[in-house]
Amino acid sequence: MYGYIGTLIEIYTYMLIAYVLLSWLPSAKESFIGEMLGKLCEPYLSIFRRFIPPIGGMIDISPIVALIALRFIGEGIRAVLSFFVR
Template sequence: MAMIGNVLLTIMQIYSYAILIYILLSWFPNARESSFGQMLARIVEPYLEPFRKIIPPLGMIDISPIVAIITLHFARYGVMALFF
C-alpha cells in the first residue's frame, strides 16, 4: 500500500509543478500558444476550470491557480494519511 501512496504523491507533485509551469508561461508572450503550452493546457485546464468559476480574477491577477495548488497540497496530506 505504501508503494501506491508513493506513486500517488509523486503524480500529485508532478501535477503541481505542471500547474506552476503553466502559470509561468502566462508571463511570456505567445508561450501558451506554443505546442508545449497547448499540451500543458490540455492537462492543467480541466483542474483549474472549477476554481476559476468559484474565484473571480482580482483585476488582472488570477489567484485561482494558487488556490488550486494549495488544494492539491492538502490532497497530498490526505493521501499521506490514508497510505502511511
C-alpha cells in the same frame, strides 16, 4: 505506494506552475508544450476559476488556491492509504 502518489502530485504541481508561468508569455502558451499543459491543467484550474474571480480583472489567484488544494488532497490520500495499508 506513498512514493508514487507523492511523485505524481509533485509532477502535477510543477506542471501547474509551468502553465501559470507560460500564461505570462502569450506566444509560449500557444506552443506545443503550452497547449499540452493547457489540456492537462485547465480542467483542474477551471474548478477554482468558477469560484474565485480575478482581482482587479487581471490578477488570477485561483492557481495559488489550486496548488494549496492539491497539497491537501495529496496529504488526504496519503492519510487514507496509511490507514488502510499497513
